Amino acid sequence: MQALRLKLKEYINEYAKLWDFYGVIQVKKKGEVLFEDAYGYASIEFGIKNDMNSRFSVASMSKQFTAFAIMLLYDKKMLDIDKPAQLYLPAEMQIDESITVHHLLSHTSGLYNFTNFEDDFFAGYNRMDYSRDYFFQKYINKQLTKLAGTVFDYNNSNYNLLAWIIENVSGETYDEFLGNHIFLPLHMLNSYVDDGCKTIKNRSCNYVYDYDSVVKSPYFNEKFSIGAGAIVSNCDDLYKWYTCLRDRKLLSGKVYDRFFSVNQNNYCYGLEQHHVYGTDKFSHGGDHLGICTYMQNFFEEDICIIILSNNETINQYRLGNAISDMLHHVDIAAPTKHREIPLNESQLEKYCGTYLKDKIKIEFINGKLYFTRFFGNLHIEIYPVGEGKFARRYYDQIEPYSIVENENGEMMFFGYIKNNL
Numbered sequence: 001m002q003a004l005r006l007k008l009k010e011y012i013n014e015y016a017k018l019w020d021f022y023g024v025i026q027v028k029k030k031g032e033v034l035f036e037d038a039y040g041y042a043s044i045e046f047g048i049k050n051d052m053n054s055r056f057s058v059a060s061m062s063k064q065f066t067a068f069a070i071m072l073l074y075d076k077k078m079l080d081i082d083k084p085a086q087l088y089l090p091a092e093m094q095i096d097e098s099i100t101v102h103h104l105l106s107h108t109s110g111l112y113n114f115t116n117f118e119d120d121f122f123a124g125y126n127r128m129d130y131s132r133d134y135f136f137q138k139y140i141n142k143q144l145t146k147l148a149g150t151v152f153d154y155n156n157s158n159y160n161l162l163a164w165i166i167e168n169v170s171g172e173t174y175d176e177f178l179g180n181h182i183f184l185p186l187h188m189l190n191s192y193v194d195d196g197c198k199t200i201k202n203r204s205c206n207y208v209y210d211y212d213s214v215v216k217s218p219y220f221n222e223k224f225s226i227g228a229g230a231i232v233s234n235c236d237d238l239y240k241w242y243t244c245l246r247d248r249k250l251l252s253g254k255v256y257d258r259f260f261s262v263n264q265n266n267y268c269y270g271l272e273q274h275h276v277y278g279t280d281k282f283s284h285g286g287d288h289l290g291i292c293t294y295m296q297n298f299f300e301e302d303i304c305i306i307i308l309s310n311n312e313t314i315n316q317y318r319l320g321n322a323i324s325d326m327l328h329h330v331d332i333a334a335p336t337k338h339r340e341i342p343l344n345e346s347q348l349e350k351y352c353g354t355y356l357k358d359k360i361k362i363e364f365i366n367g368k369l370y371f372t373r374f375f376g377n378l379h380i381e382i383y384p385v386g387e388g389k390f391a392r393r394y395y396d397q398i399e400p401y402s403i404v405e406n407e408n409g410e411m412m413f414f415g416y417i418k419n420n421l
Contacts, residue, residue: 001034004034004326004327005034005035007326008027008034008035008323008326009035009037011322011323011326011332011334011335012025012035012037012319012323013037014334014335015314015319015322015335016039016314018335018336018337018396019313019314019394019395019396020040020311020313020394021039021040021309021311021313021314022039022040022041022042022050022204022207022309022310022311022313023038023039023040023050023056023204023292023307023308023309023310023311023314024036024037024038024039024050024051024052024054024056024234024235024306024307024308025037025039025306025307025308025319025323026052026235026239026304026305026306027303027304027305027306027323027327028239028303028304029301029302029303029304029327030302031302034327035323036052036235037052038050038051038052038054040310040311041204041207042054042202042203042204042205042310043204043205044205044207044214045205050204050310052234052235052236053190053202053234053236054202054203054204054234054308055190055192055200055201055202055203055204055232055233055234056203056204056232056233056234056291056293056308056309056310057194057206057229057230057231057232057286057288057291057293057310058229058231058232058233058238058286058291058293058308059225059229059285059286059287059288059291059293060156060228060229060284060285060286060287060288060293061231061284061285061286061293061294061295062159062225062227062228062229062230062231062286063159063227063228063229063270063284064269064270064271064284065178065182065231065241065270066159066162066163066166066174066227066228066270067105067159067162067259067268067269067270067271068182068250068251068259068269068270069162069166069174069177069178069181069182070101070105070162070165070166070269071251071255071258071259071269072181072182072250072251073166073169073170074255074258075251075252075255078169078170079101079165079169080101081100081101081102081105081258082100082101082102083100083101084097084098084099084100085099085100085101085103085104085109085161085165086099088101088165088168088169089161089164089165089168090164090168092133093133093136093141093161093164095109095111095140095141095161096110096144096148098144098147098148098149099111099144099148100148100149101162101165103148103149103158104158104159104161104162104165105158105162105269105270106152106263106264106267106268106269107152107153107154107155107158107264107265107267108148108149108150108151108152108153108263108264109144109148109153109155109157109158110144110145110146110147110148110149110150110151110153111140111142111144111145111153111155111157111158111161112139112140112142112143112144112145112157113145113153113155113156113157114139114140114156114157115155115156117356117359117360117414117416128221129221130221130223130224132164135160135224136160136164139157140157140160140161151264152263152264152265152267154267156225156228156229158228159227159228159270160226160227160228161227162227163226163227163228164226164227166227174193174226174227175192175193175195178193178231179193181250182250183237185249185250186237186240186241186244186249186250187240188233188237188240188241189237190202190233190234190236190237191231191232191233191234191237192231192232192233193226193230193231193232194222194230194231194232195222195223195230196221196222196223200232202234203232204310205290205310206289206290206291206310206311206312207290207310207311207312208289208290208311208312208378209312209313209380209381209393209394209395210377210378210379211370211379211381212381212393212394214311216290217289217290217291217312218289218374218377218378220288220289229286229288234308235306235308238295238306238308239304239306242295242297242304245282245297245299246297246299246302260273260282268282270284271283271284271297272284276324276328277298277324277328277330279298279300279301280298280299280300281296281297281298281324282296282297282298282299283295283296283297283320285316285317285320289312290310290311290312291309291310291312292307292309292311292312292313292314292315292316293307293308293309293316294306294307294316294317294319294320295307296320296323296324298324303324303327305320305323305324305327307319307320312395313394313395313396314395314396315395315396315397315398317398318396318398319396322335335396337391337396338383338385338391338397338400339385340383340384340385341384341385341386342384343384345364345367348364348369348384349364350411351369351390351403351411351413352364352369353411353418353419354418354419355412355413355414355416355417355418356414356416358375358376359373360373360413360414360416361376362382362403362413363379365379368381368383369381369382369383369384369390370382371390371392371401380392380393380395381393381394382401385400386400388402388403388404388405389401389402390403401413
């Protein structure tokens with residue numbers, strides 16, 4: 001066991017140093033800590049370092065709590081997950097009657113997905129004052145893009161609606177319901193639903209790179225993340241959550257069986273399931289501005305891996321999978337970065353231009369190439385790693401970006417043609 005501890009420490013510390021990681025990592029097996037450490041800053045402004053008590057935004061890891069809350073209501077027979085979701089939504093928020101609560105939980109509703117480049121939600125509408133009804137009408141209440149139950153499409157709208165179902169059925173706010181029925185019973189006293197206004201002790205600020213400088217993440221109103229994100233927690237509380245799922249607390253056995261049942265695309269309810277190393281892994285990650293989180297649960301082996309980051313430099317999935325490989329005696333390679341391919345200025349400039357107005361732009365500035373986002377307010381340095389392939393300078397990117405010519409000789413990025421204004 002000591003040899004495994006040393007192997008974990010050596011790899012994780014090398015990886016964290018390579019990518020200037022801010023955050024915490026905890027690895028436990030049968031209740032025993034195999035590795036835990038904190039890295040980087042909780043607050044650069046005040047010189048406060050992260051520690052194991054630091055609290056982090058967990059982004060989409062929040063979905064499992066929303067799903068569990070729905071199952072609590074299902075267990076109490078306050079709703080039926082196989083019936084139309086509109087039965088449990090407020091009268092002014094009706095959706096297509098073919099969509100069941102199960103379809104929302106499993107991301108198979110066919111609802112329009114507003115998390116795309118064309119819509120003005122990110123770095124636009126999500127900075128505005130929050131109105132539940134207007135948000136629903138503007139971004140969610142649209143014609144179905146697919147028949148309910150036919151296609152998996154990971155879509156935050158599903159979990160926004162689930163949060164509003166929880167409120168409508170229970171008579172409590174989403175925040176109150178999670179606190180009263182999950183956090184307090186499990187003594188998760190470091191966990192909160194962030195509404196963008198709460199002062200949360202020991203909370204780590206989120207950071208990103210702009211050019212080659214670390215800056216605060218662009219602002220967004222966390223109220224728009226209800227159900228799909230917005231939970232703040234720490235390693236101690238998330239391990240309590242792990243033990244809840246491992247020991248099947250709070251729900252009946254029959255409802256737990258449904259909670260863990262695998263649907264399309266290996267998705268259960270708020271968790272993914274994969275059969276690896278001869279056992280089942282239940283996991284979920286979170287990605288947002290300045291947030292990289294990942295939690296892996298191996299209940300049969302009693303293994304819990306938690307990665308929480310507040311600076312968006314690591315690939316938490318690569319790191320998490322490397323850790324689980326080591327725990328299962330799979331050989332892994334040392335952490336590396338993509339090798340840069342030297343190109344001259346004229347070669348780089350052919351990629352420059354606007355691909356989607358105010359959303360996707362490539363610029364050549366002071367000898368470097370930048371992927372410019374958010375109306376020109378965030379500049380992400382990219383560098384060539386192959387023919388038409390570019391990797392982000394300060395992020396562990398598994399699959400490089402592709403910027404290539406189409407059959408008409410037009411340069412394309414994310415499927416958009418350069419200078420198509």
